[in-house]
Amino acid sequence: MTKFIFKKSVLLLVGTFLISGCASEPAPVTVESFKPGLGEIMSLTAMRHAKIWFAGQAENWALAAYELDELKEGFEDAELFHPTHKHLKLPMKQLILATMQQPMNALEKAVEAKNLIEFNKQYDQLTTGCNACHQMADFGFNVNVVIRPNFNPFSNQNFSAH
Numbered sequence: 001m002t003k004f005i006f007k008k009s010v011l012l013l014v015g016t017f018l019i020s021g022c023a024s025e026p027a028p029v030t031v032e033s034f035k036p037g038l039g040e041i042m043s044l045t046a047m048r049h050a051k052i053w054f055a056g057q058a059e060n061w062a063l064a065a066y067e068l069d070e071l072k073e074g075f076e077d078a079e080l081f082h083p084t085h086k087h088l089k090l091p092m093k094q095l096i097l098a099t100m101q102q103p104m105n106a107l108e109k110a111v112e113a114k115n116l117i118e119f120n121k122q123y124d125q126l127t128t129g130c131n132a133c134h135q136m137a138d139f140g141f142n143v144n145v146v147i148r149p150n151f152n153p154f155s156n157q158n159f160s161a162h
């Protein structure tokens with residue numbers, strides 16, 4: 001009798017496992033499942049924006065150039081993964097070109113020239129570019145304002161190591 005109950009419950013267990021296994025078939029893994037959201041790309045963009053500043057203030061021009069390159073790559077990803085976006089009235093490419101292209105090029109020149117005064121000026125232009133795009137987005141400019149970072153949250157990185 002015990003043996004019978006045991007057999008029955010094992011069967012029940014196996015059955016339940018099989019049924020639930022079939023019912024919750026995992027969704028196939030596609031490139032789409034790895035697509036970063038624009039919010040994720042922007043969070044990285046904000047990190048790069050801050051790191052560029054601290055690298056510049058430390059006159060670590062190689063690091064500033066590297067982080068600026070990463071910033072550009074982030075905008076390339078934004079264009080690739082989100083050619084259009086629910087919060088933006090214009091195509092991503094067009095907005096990046098209008099708000100980021102010129103400030104990024106000018107900042108790159110200041111970094112190449114290793115000129116801190118020019119760097120600070122162009123950094124503010126870059127920040128104005130970030131806010132220009134946010135102002136055009138439909139969530140409004142006063143909820144998402146980018147500024148010069150006023151303290152360095154990356155205490156595990158030595159920005160002046162060069």
Ligand code: HEC
Binds near residue numbers: 038045100126127134
């Ligand atoms: C092409 C337009 C555009 C440009 C240029 C742009 N942003 Fe954004 N940003 C957006 C949009 C749209 C969102 C909202 C994304 C979403 O739906 O989550 C956003 C969101 C953000 C967020 C909030 C992310 C979060 O989840 O907390 C930050 C921070 C941010 N941007 C920083 C920046 C910085 C820094 C720059 C400039 C270096 C910049 N952005 C340039 C369009 C832009």
